[in-house]
Amino acid sequence: MMDHAHDLAAVRDATERLLTAVGKLDNASVTEPSRLPGWSRGHVLAHLARNADALVNVLEGRPMYASGEVRDADIERDAPRPLDVHLADLRESAARFQAAGAVPADWSRTVALRNGVTDSASRVPFRRWVEVELHHVDLGIGYELEDLPAEFAERETAFLAERFTGHPDVPPVRLTDGTRAWSTGREADTPAVTVTGSGADLLGWLAGRRDGAGLTVTGGPLPALPPL
Known part of the structure; x- marks a missing residue:
């Protein structure tokens, strides 16, 4: 709540x-x-x-x-x-x-x-x-994104991941910073793509502030996200 x-x-x-x-x-x-x-x-x-x-x-x-x-x-x-x-x-x-x-x-x-x-x-x-x-x-x-309050960064990452959940143009994705994990994209039993990076890089990519160059992607290419 x-x-x-x-x-x-x-x-x-x-x-x-x-x-x-x-x-x-x-x-x-x-x-x-x-x-x-x-x-x-x-x-x-x-x-x-x-x-x-x-x-x-x-x-x-x-x-x-x-x-x-x-x-x-x-x-x-x-x-x-x-x-x-x-x-x-x-x-x-x-x-x-x-x-x-x-x-x-x-x-x-x-x-x-x-x-x-x-x-x-x-x-x-x-x-x-x-x-x-x-x-x-x-x-x-x-x-910078690294300067954002930790609570805000985690909540905004979760909010944006939820926003893209079920989006037909976003493949199933698992996001992780090595400690926390979020899922987004189309529904699937197993995420097709795993995107790993720092909290700032993950948030920057989701929010359209970074191009994802600092992220590690397995299972396929880094998905293109729709405009917010």
Whole structure:
């Protein structure tokens, strides 16, 4: 069972780490490319702020975004802003998300996300935690997958493995870091492929942040994963 209060606290801590790191940048570095194709660091920061507000909408029963086009336009509009404006927006939007999470509510209720996806309200804080941690890595400013909190990394690996479970385009796969193991892909009596590597490399591959070059694969080639 998800502990939304625990995850809200984790989001707060992750956001503070992000703000501290971003606060060391300057206006020029915000315009430089991030690790996400076609996005500057400013795009990533703008997305993080708007995502916080979008998840407030989810918790309060409104559509997450007015439309995909509006979401994209808002990010493009906000990306070129100076560093101090990005920082203020990140802080203020994060505070709005925490305030929405503090309102007494039925956390077992089902909420609507993007593209027809639904989930338990109790998982929304974890989804925000994912956004903050992985996009911190995407900024390319010294925070790496190896720096992620151990609890977060294990939970996100399990979440992504579950996400691809039963996917018709992903063969049966067993993932292991030598201590823990996860299964994903199509159902089968015996996984056709075993993928072994560090926790960071496994998570990076599942999350589309690494190409799998650091992984060892037996039983076939490394599968191609669908976009998240």
